[in-house]
Amino acid sequence: MTPATSLFAPVEADLQILAENLKQLVGNRHPILYAAAEHLFGAGGKRIRPAIVLLVSRATMQEKDITLRHRRLAEITEMIHTASLVHDDIVDESDMRRGVPTVHSLFGNRIAVLAGDFLFAQSSWYLANLNNLEVVKLLSEVIMDLASGEIQQGLNCFDTSISIEAYLQKSYYKAATLIANSSKAAGLLSEVSPETAEHLYGYGRHFGLAFQIVDDILDFTSSTDTLGKPALSDLKSGNLTAPVLFAMEEKSSLEVLIEREFVQEGDLEQAMALILESQGIQRARELAAEHANMAVEHLANLPPSESRQALMDMADYVLSRLY
């Protein structure tokens, strides 16, 4: 059990039901996708997104049990996330994810496109059948943001003029929109007040940003083994994240290396050395901590419960991945 999953104690039974449901939902209807589904939903995914939906559901339903619609929302959240990963891996030509080969590298582009489309389609369908127009709007916003984010990332490659604000916007699209909107949606299914709904959105938004900033730092500080994908892959592909953006403010020669896209021998090593010499990683850590703190503040409005505590602890856990 990883530190993350022990935090999920209040919803551990819920997550097991979810894992079984997801495999069945996807695999049963289409044998051709069964292998992909096994691969996708069995591959050591941390299930952070559905865990948050379930924790928010329990924290807002309080003594009452969560409903089938809360569970379905958690499943939809994981389906949307997985669909976007499968298509991102085609777009980014990634061969590894979470330490296992990606769907497109294992089964080919054909199955990867189909599997992603099927997951998106199925999530739209389940979503519509939750019979709550506001929830449909929130999650369709997410699907739109994910597509925009992936396009944006391609456009900004090796663009050294990108600001920290633009980086945070891109990170919101990539990692925070799903957590923010699904947390709010879980609250709406529990019929919370509009004010509480906004706080749940705020929790998800800041948690998601902290999570993404930490992920971006780990790309510099971890080994390929720990990451389950090649280290430094962001930098190599020109995806400029917080540590680089902060480092560029101190080290102007970094810009030159990036703008020539590391074509000369030793460019990448030199860039890495400049980043490590700078305050880039430290400042990125501080930025992540700020967002983690803001996430926790948004929970003050909820009544105390085991689930609320777990949501708070998760914000600490995200930062603890750095040490």
Added chain:
Amino acid sequence: MTPATSLFAPVEADLQILAENLKQLVGNRHPILYAAAEHLFGAGGKRIRPAIVLLVSRATMQEKDITLRHRRLAEITEMIHTASLVHDDIVDESDMRRGVPTVHSLFGNRIAVLAGDFLFAQSSWYLANLNNLEVVKLLSEVIMDLASGEIQQGLNCFDTSISIEAYLQKSYYKAATLIANSSKAAGLLSEVSPETAEHLYGYGRHFGLAFQIVDDILDFTSSTDTLGKPALSDLKSGNLTAPVLFAMEEKSSLEVLIEREFVQEGDLEQAMALILESQGIQRARELAAEHANMAVEHLANLPPSESRQALMDMADYVLSRLY
């Protein structure tokens, strides 16, 4: 002006607004998709699907003008259709469509996956914002059916045991579900009775099936030039359609050729000769005519209007493509 577009006279002005809107909606937000959008929405698409939505809208609103929501529904319909084409072309590795190169052959898999995802995402978002849960359900059913249909087609390749019923089911997923559900949705936006809504669904279903059967016949009887894609492409790739399925009932040796996937020299030519000798194409024509007639019958319930007449004429036009 092709025969099809002259049938669209009652909604010709509407279709021009639609064409402009589609290019703007997709291209403006993402310059990277602008070229793809120009290509997709300018490439001689026949716009049959949005034309039907607009004609149904006018036929059901009668003397009143159609609303912005009717127009948006027509746009959503074309976006969903286009998104599915872009992804189908990746899956089928098709290089040509409507006589022009496909998005993936022109811009690569990366842009094709992104463009399709973005169109699906955008259509989900506009759909949710139509503020009609029943319409959301109908169209999310379509997105699900399209994904299922494409998977099904892959599973049934070179499967000679496939029945005409299974072929019609596959054709429904591929071509009829979108027309059927969007026609019904247009009626719902006009607040028609549940009975009329079902008739609109019936029109779309049978029209879509007739359309697909005719398309499948043209794959045998037309030249590559006329089709805008290589002729006989269905047969070669093992997609068994009405003419082949009927021909197999008469010519048992056809089965052998198909089951060995035309590996021996001359297999394809021999298969083609057997199909032409059989009643396969004639029987497929009769099947298409049956569905076109059933489509027209479902319109009896609507008050007479120019738009209803155009919907009826379109069923004839579909059959006329064969002569």
